Amino acid sequence: MLEAADLRCERGGRVLFERLSFRLGAGEFLRVSGANGSGKTSLLRVLCGLLTPSRGSVRWKGEPVAALREEYARQLVYLGHAPAVKGDLTAEENLSIACTLAGVAASRDAVKSALARFALPDDVPVRRLSQGQRRRAALARLALSGGVPLWLLDEPFAALDAEGIERLGALLSGHAEKGGAIVFTTHQDPGFAATRTLELA
Amino acid sequence: MLAAARCVVYRDLLLALRRRGDVAVALLFFVIVASLFPLGIGAEPNLLRSIAPGVIWVAALLSSMLSLGRLFAADYDDGTLEQMLLGAAPLGVVAAAKAFAHWLVAGLPLVAIAPLIALQYDLGAGLWGILALSLLVGTPVLSLLGAVGAALTLGLRGGGVLLSLLVLPLYVPVLIMGAGAVEMAAAGLGGGGQLLVLGAMLVLAAAFAPWAIAAALRISLE
Amino acid sequence: MKWFWYASPQTFYPLAGRIARWSALGAAVLAVCGLYIGFFVAPTDAQQGEAYRIIFIHVPAAWMSMFIYVVMAVWSALCLALNTRLSGMMAAALAPTGALFTFIALWTGSLWGKPTWGTYWVWDARLTSELILLFLYLGFIALRASIDDPRRADRAAAVLAVVGVVNVPIIYYSVQWWNTLHQGASVSLTRAPSMAATMLTGMLVMALAFWLYAIAVSMVRVRCIIRERGE
């Protein structure tokens, strides 16, 4: 489904990676690992189309993503380094707004149950929650994104407790089993087997 | 597409509501700037009457610019802007919605309190209408053009000062036409011509600025 | 095909050097000729006496200030549409020259305004919009200067240049659209020029000299930019 061909990325005059190619099919995990500053986040941003690679291209089902734009965006969930939740809004508001923007239909009940799955209070402004809870508020979107084939996750396991990691792991495995593709970055052992590992130097 | 636009406007209004203080500060700034001139120039009624349209418009322009810095910066910092770029709706639509929300929060209240300032300047009650009308047509142009500058200066050092350097020259025609409309009306000639030009600017800005904002956002987020 | 070949900075670099040398030479020769015609050959004007002679600098500078902005906007549009490296560099190289010509046009204009109109400055449509043009150039330069990543700087400044180009037709047509204090154009495509032949020659020679100067300087500058970015 996702294909990267001969990618090269430069940031601030430094080459982060080059000649990077891979293919990712349905039901596959790709784990991107590497030291800090090795370009994990940049690679994810290239894959989701936020960053234009200085060479090479990313293709989705054979078509370059630069030409697809919103059509490609509708097929993916990207959870970046920043949690993308508003401190002044409650977890529920955050989640339902995020879903509307992503074009994912989510009823009020679905939103509530997704929050419950991540053990989040739904009527407190996110500002008052802990770091880990904020992370969960961002991840709760995944519980509603079962129908979106491609998940691109930047350090999804960071700041989560053991229970949260387990829950997220189950969610990811479930998505892969249903034929989704997942790319995630991590510098720690995720605790479950990825189909493939990409080590960035 | 419309659902996304409505959602962005709703979200920004909700955020403004939760942070009423920020909105109030911009309004207060407008009132204070407009009140400074009589103190600095002297309270000669004829003089005040003749500078009123210009002063009110300059104050409106500065206050609308004051809140531009926040337009995209908060969303940029917490990653929400990335999500908007990766949203299901075209970025131009989202950008237009953001600018519209900015106008609702920072422009529309100015229209409402402008008559109050006009009172301070002893501007005849017959002119309140055209003053409010010129602000009503002109301030959305300020929000749209300002959003281009805000998107371009996103995350830059010294962004605030740079933003004003980029945006103020683009604001000049709006200022000239807006203040001109009131001035012509005060001279008993009707400011229709200026209002029509303002309308033309609004149409152009509404049609083309969202593209420029979208392009600028894509560049700034790379 | 040749165009695309030259669109790469490495291959353009030596060509730019050659263009710069020849244009600089041409600009110097033409400027001497133009100034000679302007100050010694051209007759005194019936209305304004000797004061009118400033048009030999003022008018070409004003033309260039608008023309360079349009060229800059075209390069910027190319930069945004095709994402070519050279176009961003060209726009960057043109901006300071454009700003300089805008400043010269305003400055000589105000020097001319005092003896003829009786004032250095009035806020009429053409003067105001030319002043805005200067601010647009300065904004373009400032925006580029505050972005560290050169590619982002190119593209961000390009958006600004394209947005600002609306101002150019306003400047050019302002004297027709509004009753301005500024006089109309003496030279236009649609009718015979309304000035004596030697005066016109002097002005056109000076305009050509300014053209070549702008080309020479921007070529030198683009070479600096190419070298700076290590291409």
Place this chain on the structure above:
Amino acid sequence: MKPRHKRLAAIAFGLAALGIATALVLSAFEKNLVFFFTPTQVVANEAPQGRTFRIGGMVQTGSVKREGIEVRFVVTDTAKSIPVVYSGALPDLFREGKGVVAQGQLGADGVFRAREVLAKHDENYMPPEAAHAVEKAQKTLQLK
């Protein structure tokens, strides 16, 4: 929608916006959007009452009279004319039969009290001999 249709729709949208804006601007030009008013407009009460504004036109030939520091002249646009009073230095190019822009207020007596007088020259540049020739040619034409 296919990308091509999208692009067409976008172009149509842009052109429509341009069209509307042009129409608005054109209708605006039928109203007042001016740096100065002509005497015809002033006589027709199209200029501001009791406020500072600018009038522009030609200085009528033979109308300039100096009374001490005061200068009186008539500004005309060939159809209508307005008498002007001004005290102060006139620009060098202030001549009879040439363009002028004056800023000031219109008095109740119909006399324009100028606070500033600027000379407006035209876009014609020619040597004095040529100017004489043109003048002569015009005069002979008028005589005929």
